[in-house]
Amino acid sequence: MKIFIRMLIICVAAAIAIFCVYIFTSEKVSDSFTNENYLVTSDRDILIDDKDFVKMFLNIYNMSAVTGDFDLISGIEPSFSITVGGLTRETGEYAVFVKSISSKEVYILNTNENKLVAVSKENLNYLLSYEIIYRLPMTVTVKEPTCTYVQVNSDLTEETLNGAVTGCEWYNKQFDGQYFQLSMHEDLGYKILSDVIDIKNIKFDIIPDEIFLKVSCFEDVIAENYINIENFDMNEYITKNGHYYFEITAIYDMSPDKDYYGSKTFGFSMVVQNEIYFEFEEMSVSQGEFTRIFLYNAQEGTKYSLKSEKLNYTAKFFKVEKDKLMAFFPVNCAQATGTFDFELEIDGNKTMQQINVEKSPFLESTLTTDAATSSIISQAGLDEQAVYLTPLKKYVSSDEIYMSGPFIEPAQGKITTEFGSMRYTNGSKTPTRHNAMDIADRNMPDVLATNRGKVLLAMKMVITGNTVIIDHGMNVVSLHYHMDSMNVKKGDVVEKGDKIGVMGTTGYSTGVHLHFEIRINGIETNPASLFGVDLLK
Numbered sequence: 001m002k003i004f005i006r007m008l009i010i011c012v013a014a015a016i017a018i019f020c021v022y023i024f025t026s027e028k029v030s031d032s033f034t035n036e037n038y039l040v041t042s043d044r045d046i047l048i049d050d051k052d053f054v055k056m057f058l059n060i061y062n063m064s065a066v067t068g069d070f071d072l073i074s075g076i077e078p079s080f081s082i083t084v085g086g087l088t089r090e091t092g093e094y095a096v097f098v099k100s101i102s103s104k105e106v107y108i109l110n111t112n113e114n115k116l117v118a119v120s121k122e123n124l125n126y127l128l129s130y131e132i133i134y135r136l137p138m139t140v141t142v143k144e145p146t147c148t149y150v151q152v153n154s155d156l157t158e159e160t161l162n163g164a165v166t167g168c169e170w171y172n173k174q175f176d177g178q179y180f181q182l183s184m185h186e187d188l189g190y191k192i193l194s195d196v197i198d199i200k201n202i203k204f205d206i207i208p209d210e211i212f213l214k215v216s217c218f219e220d221v222i223a224e225n226y227i228n229i230e231n232f233d234m235n236e237y238i239t240k241n242g243h244y245y246f247e248i249t250a251i252y253d254m255s256p257d258k259d260y261y262g263s264k265t266f267g268f269s270m271v272v273q274n275e276i277y278f279e280f281e282e283m284s285v286s287q288g289e290f291t292r293i294f295l296y297n298a299q300e301g302t303k304y305s306l307k308s309e310k311l312n313y314t315a316k317f318f319k320v321e322k323d324k325l326m327a328f329f330p331v332n333c334a335q336a337t338g339t340f341d342f343e344l345e346i347d348g349n350k351t352m353q354q355i356n357v358e359k360s361p362f363l364e365s366t367l368t369t370d371a372a373t374s375s376i377i378s379q380a381g382l383d384e385q386a387v388y389l390t391p392l393k394k395y396v397s398s399d400e401i402y403m404s405g406p407f408i409e410p411a412q413g414k415i416t417t418e419f420g421s422m423r424y425t426n427g428s429k430t431p432t433r434h435n436a437m438d439i440a441d442r443n444m445p446d447v448l449a450t451n452r453g454k455v456l457l458a459m460k461m462v463i464t465g466n467t468v469i470i471d472h473g474m475n476v477v478s479l480h481y482h483m484d485s486m487n488v489k490k491g492d493v494v495e496k497g498d499k500i501g502v503m504g505t506t507g508y509s510t511g512v513h514l515h516f517e518i519r520i521n522g523i524e525t526n527p528a529s530l531f532g533v534d535l536l537k
Contacts, residue, residue: 054084060127061094061108064117073097073107073116081111145206145250147266152198163202163266164191166247170262171254179254179261190245193270199234199246208250217242235322238272240299245269274323276302278344280353287337287360288420288526290330292535297323308342308355311335316521318401318474320536328475330523331357333420333433362420365434369426369510376508381462392456392469392477394522401473402453407530408496410450410480411503411514413441419526435524436479436517439503444512447501449494450478450530458489464515465507468500475522476535481515482507 078095095109106119119127147163171179193199211229215222215237222237222244229248238244247267254261274297282291295317298304306315306327315327335357342353417423417438422431453470456477460466466483484504488494505512518527 056126057082057084057094060119060123061110061117063123064108064119067107067116067118070116072099072118073109078109145204145208145252145264147248147250147264148201148203148205149199150201151193151196152200154195154197160201161191163248164268165264166190166267167249167265168262170264171260173259191268193268196270197235199268200232202229202232202248204229204250206250206252209253210251212249212251214245214247214249216245240301241273241297243269243271276304276346278306278346278353280329280355283354284356284358285329285331286358287331287335288333288362288524289360289529290328290520290525291355293317293327293329295325295327298325303345303347305345306342308340310340316396316475318397318399320401326474326536328520329355330520330525332523333360333362333435360420362422363418364431365417365421365423367423367425367510369508373508373510374426376463378462381508384462385464388457388459389461389464389467389469393479393519395456395469395471395475395477395519396522397471397473397475397477401536402493403451403472403474403476403535404496405451406532406534407451408448409439409531410478410516411439411441411447412445413439413503413514416440416513419524419528436481436515437527438513438515440511440513441503442512444484444503446499447480447483447503447514449496449498449500450516450527451496453478453494455488455490455492455494455500458486458492460486461507463508465509466501466504467507470494470500474535475520477519478527479515479517479519481517482509482513484512 076097076099079098081093081095084092084094093111095111097107097109099105099107106124107116108119109116148160149163151159151161153159169181171181173179211227212225213227213232214224217240222239234246237246245267246269247265249263249265251263252258252261276295276297276299279294279296280291281293285291293306293315295304295306304317307313313329315329317325317327320326337357337359339354339356342355344351344353415437417434417436419435419437421434423434424431447468449470451472453472455468456471457467457469464481466481466486468480468483468486468488470478470480472478480501482504483501484506486501488498488500494500503512503514516527518525518530
């Protein structure tokens with residue numbers, strides 16, 4: 001009976017030993033931490049009951065060079081520990097410190113005797129030849145990569161935060177140099193951003209080889225591409241209201257000088273629900289002047305309109321910034337004054353707004369022409385204008401915006417006729433409206449492009465002489481008459497300040513001057529109101 005009990009105890013001990021070896025050699029390490037320049041795995045205990053392995057291990061320990069320099073392992077935890085016991089007659093506890101796989105710097109500490117030895121490279125290779133060791137997923141490697149970013153809140157305060165991990169495929173080296181997949185985090189899910197207007201200064205403590213960005217809104221993928229993280233602009237990808245998901249994946253390539261490779265994804269999401277609204281720059285506009293109307297935060301698919309039936313006006317909007325559209329409301333010189341209703345509609349919701357039109361103090365002027373000049377106003381000349389000039393006076397621009405920065409005066413000289421003045425010609429009792437600015441200079445200075453634009457017409461005409469018409473975008477057109485010569489042709493794109501001609505007296509003209517006219521939405525507008533003004537700001 002005693003023999004049976006003794007055999008039973010031995011069998012149970014052996015089973016426990018085998019179970020411990022299995023447990024401690026088959027699990028993947030899930031924790032790791034950094035201490036100064038070393039990153040080592042957490043403690044692992046291995047109960048060894050294999051006589052051959054115990055003999056080999058103790059031989060390696062006894063053959064290793066004794067060192068009394070405990071500073072070599074100061075401040076770091078053992079990579080793993082080995083307890084020799086069980087059925088063997090040898091007993092002892094040994095802590096193994098692996099400070100570098102690449103340089104094979106390994107130390108063994110006999111914790112019972114407090115004796116430290118340095119293992120040679122040859123002996124380490126011998127130790128690693130045993131599967132029970134080389135299969136251990138314990139690696140000395142760099143620390144887990146992390147991500148930080150700066151969050152800009154709606155009140156313009158800034159916070160530096162850690163990125164939330166949404167995905168990871170990370171591989172570390174085993175003691176035999178092979179790689180195994182290591183789970184180094186819990187999936188925290190997307191970080192929900194609330195009341196945030198921007199994310200910037202995204203940084204990784206370990207610089208990735210590549211960074212891949214994926215942005216989606218609901219089911220729609222907005223972007224999938226590799227990026228330079230220094231140029232990342234969150235608002236570049238927000239094109240409409242909705243729930244946005246940003247995934248930034250740091251990619252680390254396999255390399256001989258690294259003990260790791262893989263990728264790690266950091267994610268955040270935010271709900272964008274910006275109010276869509278109209279805004280008038282001015283609520284009162286004088287005859288011959290204009291104001292701007294803005295539409296903010298219109299999204300793809302937003303249905304909107306702004307119109308006034310009494311003024312026969314419907315706004316045409318152009319995109320001038322990411323979340324900003326703009327339209328012009330010009331007032332004809334002859335428009336009756338008063339208060340006018342505008343209907344504003346956004347996705348079926350209608351509101352009303354009133355705008356005042358005020359009287360402008362237009363001047364009066366006289367003009368005397370000789371018979372030869374008067375004869376230039378002929379039916380042939382009028383027919384020519386109807387074909388080439390009149391359609392361009394009501395020209396509707398494409399979506400391309402040419403203008404850039406403030407408008408400049410097109411020529412040097414004296415203003416001889418003000419915009420909007422009522423002109424009496426050759427003693428007539430019925431005046432005509434002069435819808436342009438006349439600039440005169442006998443020295444015939446150059447005529448310059450008032451802003452960047454595309455030449456719609458460059459042609460010598462009967463009544464207007466050498467004529468150049470330029471589209472600046474957004475239905476803003478400049479017209480230049482009576483020039484002595486022209487330096488551009490139809491289709492040219494001119495920059496602001498480029499020479500387009502020379503002041504002259506061609507066509508229906510009584511002296512050297514430039515007839516300079518601005519039309520917005522086809523309506524004559526005071527040119528002086530544009531000088532020095534950037535219409536896009």
